[in-house]
Amino acid sequence: MNVTKSLAELCPLLIDEIYGELPSRIYSTLITRGRSTLSQLRHYTALTERQLRHGLAVLIQQNLLYFHTDSDTRTTTYEANSRPAYNLVRTGKILEMIETSYGPAVKDVMQSLFILGQTRIEDLKAAYKVRIRQQDEVAGATEDDIMFDGAEVAPAANKPTLPVPSIAKLNNILCRLVETGLVEVVHVQTFASPEDIFSDVSDRVMRNKFPGGVKGAKGKLEFDEAVAMELRKIRRESTTLKRKLEESGSAAKRRKLLNGAGVNSEHEPEGDPVLDPRQVIRVNYDKCVVELRNRRLVDFAADRIGTHISYVYGTVLKLLSKHIPRCHDDPLMDVGEMRDEDTRPRVVTTNEILNSLPTAVDVSQGVAKVSKNRIDIYSATAVRPNPPATDPVSAILNGNNEEDGGSDDDSDYEGPNGHPAADDSAAVDGDGGVRFAETTHKENRVDMLRQHLYLLAESELNFIRHCGEEQWTVDFKPLIQHLKEAELDVVIEHTVGRQGLRLVRILRKRGKLEEKSLPTIALMKKPDVQTKMLEMQTAGFVDVQEVPRDPSRTANRTIFLWYTATDRCISQLLERTYTTMLRCLQRLHAERRKEKDVLLLTKRTDVKGREQEVMAEGYYQRFAAHLEAEKKLLGQVMRLDELVAVLRDY
Amino acid sequence: MASLASSRAGTGEDTPKLEILKDALYEEMIQHGDQERLYNQSDLMGLNVIPKNDLSLLLNVIQGLTADQLVVAVSDSRAGIAWRYRSREDAKKYSSLPDTETQMVFALIDEAGADGIWSKTLRNRTKLHDAVLKSVLKTLEGKGYIKDMKSVEHPNKKMYIKAGLSPSERATGGPWYTDSNLDEAFIVGLEEVIYNFVKMKSTYSRPTKQPTKGVVGRKRTANDISTDADGTPTPAPVAQGPAGGRKLPAYLPYPAGYTYYPTAREIAEFIARSGITNNTTLSEDDVQQLVDILVYDGLIEPVVVARRKGYRTTRITKQEPDVPQQDGMEEEEKRLGAEPPTNGYVEAPCGRCPVYELCEEGGPVNPSGCVYFQRWLGHD
Numbered sequence A: 001m002n003v004t005k006s007l008a009e010l011c012p013l014l015i016d017e018i019y020g021e022l023p024s025r026i027y028s029t030l031i032t033r034g035r036s037t038l039s040q041l042r043h044y045t046a047l048t049e050r051q052l053r054h055g056l057a058v059l060i061q062q063n064l065l066y067f068h069t070d071s072d073t074r075t076t077t078y079e080a081n082s083r084p085a086y087n088l089v090r091t092g093k094i095l096e097m098i099e100t101s102y103g104p105a106v107k108d109v110m111q112s113l114f115i116l117g118q119t120r121i122e123d124l125k126a127a128y129k130v131r132i133r134q135q136d137e138v139a140g141a142t143e144d145d146i147m148f149d150g151a152e153v154a155p156a157a158n159k160p161t162l163p164v165p166s167i168a169k170l171n172n173i174l175c176r177l178v179e180t181g182l183v184e185v186v187h188v189q190t191f192a193s194p195e196d197i198f199s200d201v202s203d204r205v206m207r208n209k210f211p212g213g214v215k216g217a218k219g220k221l222e223f224d225e226a227v228a229m230e231l232r233k234i235r236r237e238s239t240t241l242k243r244k245l246e247e248s249g250s251a252a253k254r255r256k257l258l259n260g261a262g263v264n265s266e267h268e269p270e271g272d273p274v275l276d277p278r279q280v281i282r283v284n285y286d287k288c289v290v291e292l293r294n295r296r297l298v299d300f301a302a303d304r305i306g307t308h309i310s311y312v313y314g315t316v317l318k319l320l321s322k323h324i325p326r327c328h329d330d331p332l333m334d335v336g337e338m339r340d341e342d343t344r345p346r347v348v349t350t351n352e353i354l355n356s357l358p359t360a361v362d363v364s365q366g367v368a369k370v371s372k373n374r375i376d377i378y379s380a381t382a383v384r385p386n387p388p389a390t391d392p393v394s395a396i397l398n399g400n401n402e403e404d405g406g407s408d409d410d411s412d413y414e415g416p417n418g419h420p421a422a423d424d425s426a427a428v429d430g431d432g433g434v435r436f437a438e439t440t441h442k443e444n445r446v447d448m449l450r451q452h453l454y455l456l457a458e459s460e461l462n463f464i465r466h467c468g469e470e471q472w473t474v475d476f477k478p479l480i481q482h483l484k485e486a487e488l489d490v491v492i493e494h495t496v497g498r499q500g501l502r503l504v505r506i507l508r509k510r511g512k513l514e515e516k517s518l519p520t521i522a523l524m525k526k527p528d529v530q531t532k533m534l535e536m537q538t539a540g541f542v543d544v545q546e547v548p549r550d551p552s553r554t555a556n557r558t559i560f561l562w563y564t565a566t567d568r569c570i571s572q573l574l575e576r577t578y579t580t581m582l583r584c585l586q587r588l589h590a591e592r593r594k595e596k597d598v599l600l601l602t603k604r605t606d607v608k609g610r611e612q613e614v615m616a617e618g619y620y621q622r623f624a625a626h627l628e629a630e631k632k633l634l635g636q637v638m639r640l641d642e643l644v645a646v647l648r649d650y
Numbered sequence B: 001m002a003s004l005a006s007s008r009a010g011t012g013e014d015t016p017k018l019e020i021l022k023d024a025l026y027e028e029m030i031q032h033g034d035q036e037r038l039y040n041q042s043d044l045m046g047l048n049v050i051p052k053n054d055l056s057l058l059l060n061v062i063q064g065l066t067a068d069q070l071v072v073a074v075s076d077s078r079a080g081i082a083w084r085y086r087s088r089e090d091a092k093k094y095s096s097l098p099d100t101e102t103q104m105v106f107a108l109i110d111e112a113g114a115d116g117i118w119s120k121t122l123r124n125r126t127k128l129h130d131a132v133l134k135s136v137l138k139t140l141e142g143k144g145y146i147k148d149m150k151s152v153e154h155p156n157k158k159m160y161i162k163a164g165l166s167p168s169e170r171a172t173g174g175p176w177y178t179d180s181n182l183d184e185a186f187i188v189g190l191e192e193v194i195y196n197f198v199k200m201k202s203t204y205s206r207p208t209k210q211p212t213k214g215v216v217g218r219k220r221t222a223n224d225i226s227t228d229a230d231g232t233p234t235p236a237p238v239a240q241g242p243a244g245g246r247k248l249p250a251y252l253p254y255p256a257g258y259t260y261y262p263t264a265r266e267i268a269e270f271i272a273r274s275g276i277t278n279n280t281t282l283s284e285d286d287v288q289q290l291v292d293i294l295v296y297d298g299l300i301e302p303v304v305v306a307r308r309k310g311y312r313t314t315r316i317t318k319q320e321p322d323v324p325q326q327d328g329m330e331e332e333e334k335r336l337g338a339e340p341p342t343n344g345y346v347e348a349p350c351g352r353c354p355v356y357e358l359c360e361e362g363g364p365v366n367p368s369g370c371v372y373f374q375r376w377l378g379h380d
């Protein structure tokens, strides 16, 4: 992630918000000065060595730094890692997502992992043991039927219970989190920056496999492949535990269990392997982001197509992303045929979707019912074996094709028996016909489910692709591009109005256009177009290219070509979003400064918790108003993070 | 060709014969094409008027016709020199003009046809002095042969067109212009009509009685979560309809493959039938233009089903139910379509800030003290 000015200012503020001023100050120094040694840091920050060591320890505990110890000089350099620092703002959202998707117990464990940073399993268990014991003591005072640590816990009726009532349960949840990939193993290379790893690996590969140097294009290719393989090996280190669990077959067992009751039921899970207590683990943000992306896409589908259909979509995404470890392929590692098994595109079948669809989802809702003669079954069920073109040039070409109504070049338009599509009688042929032929009978669940899937596939946005008979996949890249454009368009519309957005969309679709042709296409007054274009140029949404028709370069012998660079707009918006987050946080600090006396008061132990009773009326009101403002500002920062996630991470 | 062009004409043909040939040739030219048609030398010979393929006779005839303004020589890039004829009526006009300058100017205006011609172009092409040109134009206007016109492409240019012609669509801007002004009210009105038509045809309007089944309105309780706590992403609460739950969408999408989404042609037919455009007729292309704009505005989207391109409303389930408009006449600034989506950026004060670029902590405009945040936080 390249660090821009606003991001470099934002990260220390986020660290300050959570871990206090000392780590924030060190981090800020590192991010502005670049990698530094301890003595350099002492020089830059004027902190004592003790303070520095303490601050660095906090930062390392939370994975906010890279460090590297030179094997010759034995000196260690530290470097700011901006990704996890930024991610601090996302913690709340991840926890909320975990809670809705996996339940409060899993959330509780994740929360502990967030608080502890990287941690040994042993330590985590110890922390839980303390809490469980305390709980038991409290409960023991009032109730008799307590069970002990590691054994059954009485089904909790109305008494307050811990979300994680036993160590066995904790172990079970951890196994589950490791399997999903939400928690990963910390290994020796975790704290090495990608650049260091890359140069280490390249050196090693060069030394061991290419002692005579890399020669020619073929040699270069082989070298790159070898490096990629080594890099992948290192990356796989973080999934050692996951693979061990998978091999032990516990996943299958758990699946059986899931079908019966699910982890949140009070059935005590059995047969989970006890995890190596010395193993160090942490939250895997990459995987969390994959799940957040699913949620965002479900929202997107709900907005565009409908809430009911989005439930089905959620199931499709869940199934597909089981094996998606991260949103973005690594340009170095995930290339060519050799790429990791788990980064290849996946498909799911209609049956798999049916089997996983929560029973509470009513698929009879959400789509209108019409008689089958109003439906063209071959268009609806068309199979598109190839993903839509992603490179802009052919996208433009396809866009033009679409004008002629020929957008589905890829689709096998003819029916399975080669019948022309409009032939209605063909609908009863083949197994495709059965689905629609019986609309008079009560439709069964799988038929109705298919309706949802077809509709998702029919959308211009291609939420899913019918990639083979009864097989479905999601082309994330173009879909996310649509999502980014949608967010950008929201901003454009709010900034320059619907007509401005119209002009941008025209340019996006048609490429460069002469100023003269815009009023006709957009059906707007010429001066209005001119004003709008200038306004949008200032806002950075469009730009103009001047092409002189002759060497005189006079204005009336010059063609003005307007265009919009969508990717540039997106990165500009990302930058502005960081800046806006930064300003929200700066404002928050200012608000705190303003209400300093009140806030100081509420820190007093005799006031804390009973502010309303003990504080003077005026003071309390100021306090309440401040809390309100703080909530609003932090809430806005989270909202902004959603935008960052779309524009940068998904 | 060169031989004909350079050969000297005017030998001793007797005039009556020449007059007959002139008439005959002229009539044949009219029979074989309109005033646009270019006849080259062999075309003219092919008309079988000139006996014995007599070249110099042909030349004499043509010269005679040219002198009568009935035929004009044009140099055509492909065929070399060629001729076209003029109507007798036009020829009379030309002959009545006092001098060659006036004829020249009139010829240019005539040639420009329905697109008209800019006075500056006239001056450049004729190389006439401004004052001369002015008086020539005045003469022509006075005779009622030409008139000035306005073109929407060049609203500020002084343009002339032959009297009796109506300006071309390019100049008037088609049906969207009234007196060469873009008729925005007309366009906006039509777009609303089209939008509503597409919405009616492309969405299923749910009966007002709300079914109680389905998960959408139900708040998820802790119990629900634990029964399907399997990592299925569900839409965030905000996505569950504008009223946060209870409300079911007023409209539903049709299943995939629906073949009754209206096409541009059907929309055009609907508009023609409805008679709302009373004295303007809109072609299918005109309607397509409006439809495209609705697509650019993100209000409708094309769906190709069975090689048939229909249109449907976007964000169907987000549409507000139709409320019968009481005083439908004065709904000012009504925005078509569902509420536009928002995001964290446009909701924040900075996202709409006029001094965004100037703002910096420590500067004269800064986050700590700015009035926009002040207002946003409800501090005043």
Ligand code: SF4
Residues within 6 Å of the ligand: A583, B349, B350, B351, B353, B354, B355, B356, B357, B359, B360, B365, B366, B367, B368, B370, B371, B372, B373
């Ligand atoms: S002046 Fe206020 S609203 Fe404007 S950019 Fe700065 S902080 Fe944001």
